[in-house]
Structure formats: structure tokens, C-alpha cells
Amino acid sequence: MTQKYYVERLLLVYIDAIEKARQKIPGNWLLQEDGDPSHGTKKPGLAQALKDKHKVKRIIHPA
Template sequence: YIKAIKEARNQEPGSWVLQEDGDPSHGMRKEGLARQLKDLHSIVNLKHPA
């Protein structure tokens, strides 16, 4: 989805937020490859309210 968000930003600049369901496989619990790629491409995730 990094490529898709990059293309969307090129078509419509602005603030983009990716909403995920908090599944641990998304790699946001620790510093890993998934987290590094999101940070590198300025992909911000909302924190789950629970």
C-alpha cells in the first residue's frame, strides 16, 4: 500500500492517514521493517482507542 498512498499523494496532496485494525502482523508494536518503511514514507497510523 505504500505505492498506492504515494500515488494518491501525487494526485491529491494533503494529509493522508492509514487506518488499520491493529493486527500485530502490521508491525507497529516494535521497531521492525514494517515500522521503518512506514516512517520512511511518512505514513501515520492512528492509535487504537483500546
């Protein structure tokens, strides 16, 4: 999976869910991801830029 695919097809869905959850229950919501390169964990790019823009913090879980 590429970062472009992850950002366009999956990450936007996750960010939307986190933002809706923040509206109902304020607090620190985290996104759990594994070490897949498309998540931007090894090389910052599209995915990390979008997470930063929406203030999404993440937990890295082993693959």
C-alpha cells in the first residue's frame, strides 16, 4: 500500500472518526498503527503531514 492510497482511502476515514469522537468526548484520542511504511512511520510524507494538520497523535504497534 502506498502513502497516497492510505491517505486518500483510509486515513481520512480515521481522522473523521477521531474528530467526531473528540466532539462527543473531549480528550486525547490516539490512532494505533503498525510499522507499515504507508503510515509514514519510517519516512515522513503525505500521511504524517495530514496527521499533523489534524493533530492526530499515534501509537506505533509492531507489525
